Amino acid sequence: MNVHLTIHGRQGLAGQIYRQLRAGVIDGRLAPGERLPSTRELATQLGVSRKTTLDVFERLVAEGYLRSRAGDGTFVAEEMTRLAPRPPRAALLRPPVELWESLPDALPMPSRDRPPEFDFLGGVTDKALFPFDQWRRCVSHALRVLARAPGGYRDPAGEQDLRLAVSRYLAFSRAVVCNWQDVIVTQGAQQAIDLLARVALRPGDVVAVEDPGYPPARTSLLAAGATVVPVPVDGDGIVVDRLPAEARIVYVTPSHQFPLGMPMSLERRLALLDWAQRHGALIVEDDYDGEFRFEGRPVESLKSLDQAGVVAYVGTFSKTIFPELRVGYVIPPAPLGAATRRAKQIGDRHSCTMTQTALAKFMLDGYFAKHLRRMHKEYAARRALLRHALQHELSPWLTPLPSSAGIHLVAEVRGADPAAEAMVIARAAAAGVGVYGISGMYVASRSRPGLLFGYGGIGTDGIRAGADRLKTALGRLPS
Known part of the structure; x- marks a missing residue:
């Protein structure tokens, strides 16, 4: 042997x-x-x-x-x-469907072995500020509930208590009036978009997306076999007059356009709703961080203005709690409700019951509202400090774009040199500062060199020190 x-x-x-x-x-x-x-x-x-x-x-x-x-x-x-081992055969298995090999990366951001000392990464939150003691009590409650319940599969649309909590929260904070039965709990906003694409699209259907826009949503729609048409945005949001007449879905981020940051004006919202009604199209409203608004009066969600039932409202807890939670939700128009629920059931049966039960208690007991108020105050201070740095110390090289909500700001790189964005990112990285370009988020529109500064995961001390470090790194560049 x-x-x-x-x-x-x-x-x-x-x-x-x-x-x-x-x-x-x-x-x-x-x-x-x-x-x-x-x-x-x-x-x-x-x-x-x-x-x-x-x-x-x-x-x-x-x-x-x-x-x-x-x-x-x-x-x-x-x-x-x-x-017995056999020599490898390249053609033993069929290759993957060509579509999946041709899909772009979901987010055009570089991966790093070690995060920079001062990281302005977008879309993340500061878990040091999350009330984990209260969350532990909610998780313990969820475990007790599960221990008493018989084993088995649950409603694909989600736990009733969480759907009720979400419906109450949206009615109060976003003027989205719905029954709890209309809410479908998903694995983040990304799954919500994927489910809507599954039930509303046939291969080859045209989908309109903002340009620049949110790459993971665009990729998800491409994966569904759609023909994705980028539509330019201006200061009021997506340009409705440029929408293709044959579009079956229009994906938008009206509360805080991703990545540029401006909200869609009321006039543009009404024009988009009118267009969708005339063309029989579905509007997917991704309200990914609309909870954090810092200037002006609250902006109506498209869903709250929708009288014809053409808007699917998508939300997530990734920006209000933390991304690892993987809980989002969708409120589809009534004709798509049953099909979306069925698609969720086929995809993963249902989301984690323990997490849903804990989150429901976290919301219904008032912990979530208290956490949001605290985070709004904290993010307002971070945003003000970052804006000041962009408007003053960093102004020779960067120009911040108007933004009244969310947890990131975008600043254009001064000058018309297309290589300026990459140059600034490289200089920042060498100085231990993580900043991220937006040129990769454009598809057809002419890209403008710019940087996305997330402040959800970096505190005021980090913002101040990171801005000083970036100023020093850029000091030798021509202004």
């Missing part, structure tokens, strides 16, 4: 020997027909009892890996020839 067996400690000896012998048969180190030492000989070699090796051999024989011949010994079963 040319397989080496190693014993570690004196616990689980039979299991250790069994796993090593079985692995030797499967990977071909023990060839079909090869004779093994007797149980007595193997026991002596390994320093274990004969009963241990006898039990292992009997198990391997029972499972078909070994064959015992009376008076002759124990051999590797000849049937194991089908497990």
Whole structure:
């Protein structure tokens, strides 16, 4: 026998020997027909009892890996020839569908082995500010509820308490009036967009998206087989007059346009709703961080203005709590409700019941509202500090764009040099500052060099020190 067996400690000896012998048969180190030492000989070699090796051999024989011949010994079963290693065959499996190989990366942001010292990454939150003590009580409550409940699968649309909490929250904060039965809980906003694409699109259907826009949404729609048409945005939002007449879905971020940051004006919202009604199109409203508004009066959600039932409202807890939670929701128009629920059921049956139950208690007991108020105050201070730095210390190189909501700001890089964005990012990275370009978020429109500064995950001290470090790094660039 040319397989080496190693014993570690004196616990689980039979299991250790069994796993090593079985692995030797499967990977071909023990060839079909090869004779093994007797149980007595193997026991002596390994320093274990004969009963241990006898039990292992009997198990391997029972499972078909070994064959015992009376008076002759124990051999590797000849049937194991089908497990013998074969030379790789490139065409053994069909290649993946071409679509999946051609899809772009969801977010055109560089990956780093180590995060920079001062990281202005967008879309993240500061978990140090989250009330984990209260969350633990909610999780403990959820565990008690699950312990008392019979095992089984739950409603694909989500737990009733969470759907009720979401409907109440939206009615109060976003003027989205709906029944709790209309809410479908998803694995973040990304799954909500994917579900809507599944039920509302046929392969080849035209979908309109903002340009620049949110790459993961665009990629999800491409994956659904849609023909995605980028539509330019201006200071009022998506340019409705440029929408393709055949579009079946229009995806927009009206509360805080991603990435540029401006809200869609009321006049443009009404024009978009009118266009969708005339063309029979579905509007997907992604309200990804509309909770955080810092200037002016609250802007009506498209869903709150929708009288014809053409808007699907998508929300997420990734920006209000933290992304790892993976909880979002969608309120589709009534005709799409049953199909969206069915698509959710087919996709993953339902989202995590424990997380939903904990989050429902977190909201219904008032912890969520208190957390939002605290975070709004904190983010307002971070935003003010970052805007001041962009308008003053960094103004020779950067010009901030108007923005009244959300947890990121965008600043254009001064000058028309297309390479200026990459140059600033490289200089910042060398100085330990993480900033992120927006040119990769454009598709057809002429991109403008710019940087996205997220302040959800970096505190005021980090913003101040990061801005000083960036100013020093850019000091030798021409203004």
